Every structure is written in structure tokens, then in C-alpha cells.
Amino acid sequence: MNLQDFIVSDVEPMEVHEPVARIQDIFSQFTFSHLPVMRDEVYLGCLSENDARCFNRNTSLDEVVYAFDGFFVRASDHWLDVLESFARHDTNLMPVLNEKNGYLGYYELKDIMHFFNESPFLAESGAVIVVEKGIEDYSFSEIVQIVETNDAKLFGCFISGYREHFAQITLKVTSSSINEILQTFRRYGYTVITTAHDDTYLDSLKERSDYLSKYLEL
Numbered sequence: 001m002n003l004q005d006f007i008v009s010d011v012e013p014m015e016v017h018e019p020v021a022r023i024q025d026i027f028s029q030f031t032f033s034h035l036p037v038m039r040d041e042v043y044l045g046c047l048s049e050n051d052a053r054c055f056n057r058n059t060s061l062d063e064v065v066y067a068f069d070g071f072f073v074r075a076s077d078h079w080l081d082v083l084e085s086f087a088r089h090d091t092n093l094m095p096v097l098n099e100k101n102g103y104l105g106y107y108e109l110k111d112i113m114h115f116f117n118e119s120p121f122l123a124e125s126g127a128v129i130v131v132e133k134g135i136e137d138y139s140f141s142e143i144v145q146i147v148e149t150n151d152a153k154l155f156g157c158f159i160s161g162y163r164e165h166f167a168q169i170t171l172k173v174t175s176s177s178i179n180e181i182l183q184t185f186r187r188y189g190y191t192v193i194t195t196a197h198d199d200t201y202l203d204s205l206k207e208r209s210d211y212l213s214k215y216l217e218l
Contacts, residue, residue, distance in 0.1 A: 015040075
């Protein structure tokens with residue numbers, strides 16, 4: 001599945017010479033948190049609905065450029081980088097530019113979350129393990145080695161938290177040899193924080209995603 005297939009352009013970006021009333025009316029019709037604004041064919045940034053509601057309807061967008069947020073992603077960006085940009089800027093619409101800064105359209109958060117939900121980390125059956133080790137002591141190559149030497153497969157792992165000088169790593173593995181994997185982690189100096197099979201843990205993971213529920217239920 002190609003992420004660029006999800007670029008949409010059914011809502012035209014605002015032109016900076018248009019009145020604030022125009023963008024307020026579009027916010028009333030759709031559930032977007034932001035809308036892109038252009039000057040001719042140049043992308044200037046996005047105006048949030050909260051900011052747009054603060055301005056007089058007769059004010060020109062050109063007069064409130066200072067309120068624009070200049071975030072965007074490239075069409076070539078990986079979906080994880082795109083998802084990070086959504087979270088960082090607290091938006092459900094992300095403008096997409098090409099390598100020459102040309103505006104191509106936008107991504108919606110729900111479409112990018114589809115990639116996350118379909119990734120092996122969530123979609124495949126397995127067990128989730130959270131381990132902890134000193135920030136200077138762990139390595140992903142070592143983690144992969146521990147999993148694979150116990151005849152298991154790693155579906156994915158990421159740094160899920162920091163505590164003082166320790167890093168917590170969350171990983172998902174095939175669950176046939178989970179006890180052997182845990183014992184090996186302990187032998188290599190990792191502290192096992194928690195283990196869970198996929199259904200309960202992953203349902204909890206999805207429910208705790210405030211950002212996901214905030215926008216996908218709109």
C-alpha cells in the first residue's frame with residue numbers, strides 16, 4: 001500500500017487574500033482542526049479553527065499571517081514520520097509538499113492511523129514485552145539477537161519511555177517461546193517490566209491513545 005495514494009485534495013486551500021469568513025465557513029462544514037493557506041501557488045502555512053474563530057469575519061487572511069502554523073510533510077516521508085508530525089502539531093490535517101515545495105494536497109489522520117493499525121506490531125498475533133536497561137547499555141541488535149536465538153520472530157520494537165538513566169523498550173514477538181525469551185533478557189541484564197499477550201495489551205494500547213480517539217471519532 002502506497003501512502004501517497006491517501007493524498008486528498010477535495011478541499012481547496014485558502015488564498016491569503018480571502019476573508020476570514022471564508023475559512024470560518026469551511027470549518028463549520030468539516031471537522032478539520034486546521035486548513036492550509038496559499039499565496040498564489042506558494043504554501044504559507046495552516047490556520048487552526050481555534051485561531052480562525054478569534055478573528056473578525058471581515059478581516060483578510062493576509063492580516064493574520066502571524067497566526068499561521070508552517071507545518072507540512074513531504075510526499076516521500078515515511079508514514080511513521082507523518083504520524084509523528086500529526087502528533088507534534090496536534091492536528092488532523094497535514095499538508096503534503098513535493099521536493100520543490102509544491103502543494104500536492106493533504107493527509108487525514110484517520111488514513112495514517114490505518115497504516116499503524118495494519119502494521120505487524122498491532123495486526124499480527126503475538127506477545128508484547130516491555131524491558132528496561134541502562135540508556136548506554138541496551139542495543140537493538142542485541143534485542144533482535146535475544147529474540148531470534150530463541151526461535152522467535154520480532155514484529156517490531158521501539159523506545160516507549162525513559163526513567164532516570166534507564167530506557168524502556170516495548171517489543172512484540174511470536175509467543176511460542178516467551179518464557180525462554182524472558183529468561184534470556186534477564187541473563188543479558190534487562191529488567192522485564194511487563195509481558196502480555198496481544199489481545200488485552202493491544203486493546204489497552206489503542207484505548208489509551210487519546211490522540212487517536214480524539215480525531216477518529218469525529
